[in-house]
Amino acid sequence: MHRTTITQARELLHSKKLSSVQLTEAVFARIDAVEDKVNAFAHLMREKAMEQARAADERIAKGEEHPLLGVPIALKDLICTQGSRTTCASKILDQFVAPYNATVVNRLNAAGAVIVGKTNMDEFAMGSSNENSSHQPANNPWALDRVPGGSSGGSAAAVAAHECIAALGSDTGGSIRQPAGFCGVTGLKPTYGRVSRFGLVAFASSLDQIGPITKSVADAATLMNVIGGKDPQDSTSADVTLPDFTKALHQDVKGMKLGIPKEYFTSGIQPEVEKAVQEGIRTLKSLGMETVEVSLPHLDYAVATYYIIACAEASTNLSRYDGVKYGYRSSKSDNLVNMYENTREEGFGEEVKRRIILGTFVLSSGYYDAYYLKGQQVRTLIKQDFENALEKCDVLAAPVTPYPAFKQGEKLDDPLQMYLADIYTISANLAGIPAMSIPCGFVGEENLPVGLQLMGKHFDESNLIAVGHKFQQTTDFHTKQAPL
Amino acid sequence: MDIEHVAKLARLKLTDAEKEKFSKQMGTIIEYIEKLNELDTKNVEPTAHVLGLNNVFREDAATQPLTDQDPIKDSPAHSKGHYEVPKII
Numbered sequence: 001m002h003r004t005t006i007t008q009a010r011e012l013l014h015s016k017k018l019s020s021v022q023l024t025e026a027v028f029a030r031i032d033a034v035e036d037k038v039n040a041f042a043h044l045m046r047e048k049a050m051e052q053a054r055a056a057d058e059r060i061a062k063g064e065e066h067p068l069l070g071v072p073i074a075l076k077d078l079i080c081t082q083g084s085r086t087t088c089a090s091k092i093l094d095q096f097v098a099p100y101n102a103t104v105v106n107r108l109n110a111a112g113a114v115i116v117g118k119t120n121m122d123e124f125a126m127g128s129s130n131e132n133s134s135h136q137p138a139n140n141p142w143a144l145d146r147v148p149g150g151s152s153g154g155s156a157a158a159v160a161a162h163e164c165i166a167a168l169g170s171d172t173g174g175s176i177r178q179p180a181g182f183c184g185v186t187g188l189k190p191t192y193g194r195v196s197r198f199g200l201v202a203f204a205s206s207l208d209q210i211g212p213i214t215k216s217v218a219d220a221a222t223l224m225n226v227i228g229g230k231d232p233q234d235s236t237s238a239d240v241t242l243p244d245f246t247k248a249l250h251q252d253v254k255g256m257k258l259g260i261p262k263e264y265f266t267s268g269i270q271p272e273v274e275k276a277v278q279e280g281i282r283t284l285k286s287l288g289m290e291t292v293e294v295s296l297p298h299l300d301y302a303v304a305t306y307y308i309i310a311c312a313e314a315s316t317n318l319s320r321y322d323g324v325k326y327g328y329r330s331s332k333s334d335n336l337v338n339m340y341e342n343t344r345e346e347g348f349g350e351e352v353k354r355r356i357i358l359g360t361f362v363l364s365s366g367y368y369d370a371y372y373l374k375g376q377q378v379r380t381l382i383k384q385d386f387e388n389a390l391e392k393c394d395v396l397a398a399p400v401t402p403y404p405a406f407k408q409g410e411k412l413d414d415p416l417q418m419y420l421a422d423i424y425t426i427s428a429n430l431a432g433i434p435a436m437s438i439p440c441g442f443v444g445e446e447n448l449p450v451g452l453q454l455m456g457k458h459f460d461e462s463n464l465i466a467v468g469h470k471f472q473q474t475t476d477f478h479t480k481q482a483p484l
Numbered sequence: 485m486d487i488e489h490v491a492k493l494a495r496l497k498l499t500d501a502e503k504e505k506f507s508k509q510m511g512t513i514i515e516y517i518e519k520l521n522e523l524d525t526k527n528v529e530p531t532a533h534v535l536g537l538n539n540v541f542r543e544d545a546a547t548q549p550l551t552d553q554d555p556i557k558d559s560p561a562h563s564k565g566h567y568e569v570p571k572i573i
């Protein structure tokens with residue numbers, strides 16, 4: 001039962017072959033069976049979830065219909081839930097209980113979703129492996145000695161291990177797509193501004209977006225219908241019409257133009273991964289799509305640009321953790337400044353401190369123009385690259401990562417190598433465009449999943465969903481099960 | 485990078501081991517990000533926000549408060565509705 005998609009669960013629930021209480025119990029039984037191996041969750045919300053499941057069953061009995069009604073969903077632990085902890089996998093927020101819900105949580109609640117728990121992540125969403133978690137790091141369900149990716153590694157691992165029917169993550173530089181790729185599930189980073197960030201604990205405000213991590217593209221469309229749309233509480237959420245994304249599931253892709261950015265296939269991609277991605281592109285061609293080669297000449301500068309901008313924004317966003325208003329406070333201080341310094345030293349993990357240092361440096365007097373302003377200017381060039389490329393095609397196809405899931409500990413001592421793991425995902429955030437990762441093959445002796453990345457124009461998630469769904473109707477990579 | 489100065493600006497009290505480790509790592513990272521200097525950006529406008537939004541206004545009307553919960557209860561030290569902090573001067 002726990003292996004169902006949202007689409008399947010909806011049929012079972014609405015035809016009364018299954019109750020939400022039964023489905024939710026099955027999901028918790030699965031969690032009890034595999035969670036000590038996967039560590040996908042930061043903490044569970046068992047009692048509340050069962051209450052929500054009972055309420056959903058009552059709504060179904062009254063004849064209410066909604067695609068998410070009674071469906072167990074997991075949330076990355078930086079999405080605020082009133083009355084339950086939101087830790088951001090950080091010691092500084094370990095006991096923090098938000099006084100309000102994120103907008104996406106209110107929207108899920110209104111739709112009748114059952115929230116089973118909060119998923120593991122890299123601290124404050126900073127990381128590509130889940131190893132920067134204040135909890136035990138999550139493991140990849142396909143190979144437990146490998147990372148699930150990050151920073152939404154817990155959400156991707158929970159979906160791949162069927163510890164929930166679907167999950168929400170957040171993506172600042174690839175944090176939905178990279179773990180989705182590593183764990184063989186579907187992940188969609190919406191256009192910047194498509195989904196409200198209200199109640200999403202901020203990392204880099206001009207890049208962060210919440211999005212779905214699911215077992216199929218169809219499920220991602222269903223979740224987008226619920227979480228998307230303008231929110232008065234987030235002034236950066238865009239006032240554009242929210243289409244019915246499930247309509248795109250019936251759209252033909254014949255004659256659509258698929259752009260292949262050549263730079264994504266030259267910079268150190270593993271041959272097996274490239275082969276799987278090329279095979280995926282051939283599949284899309286066989287569905288009637290035309291391919292056209294395009295160029296994104298500034299790809300090579302994306303990681304450097306990203307780390308300037310993301311760290312600068314993080315250093316200001318994280319200045320709010322001062323031991324006064326909420327969160328952890330160091331007990332060994334005799335004056336206010338001391339208290340700030342000790343609290344932040346004891347409360348933040350190593351990677352967070354590293355990024356605060358880098359961000360503070362690039363914004364500091366004398367270095368602002370050389371680094372931060374320069375980064376913002378190169379961001380313009382990267383954005384223009386995508387605008388030019390997407391004039392020649394409807395959707396771009398590229399790899400998600402240069403390699404499949406790596407071993408735990410492999411990149412932990414070399415931050416730059418860890419940053420370079422995001423080379424193919426980062427530029428979509430800098431440009432603000434929507435991007436999706438779908439499973440397109442398996443490589444190596446351990447049969448590790450590989451992701452195909454689809455990117456589109458601003459607010460054109462529908463075309464990504466159309467192409468991704470057609471791909472999943474023709475292939476079965478997304479239905480393969482992790483050996484767990 | 486003067487790591488002690490930057491740490492002070494960020495209100496981070498680093499240990500000696502962290503100072504040494506971070507100094508080395510920052511050297512590598514900054515060397516890497518300096519590759520942006522290969523690009524001529526003299527006439528390029530900076531991008532702070534991808535959608536080009538400027539000021540976003542709303543009606544100045546009272547709405548429901550965000551929460552029925554008193555946020556001060558989240559504070560690690562509070563008394564009689566006030567935040568408590570150690571000595572300031």
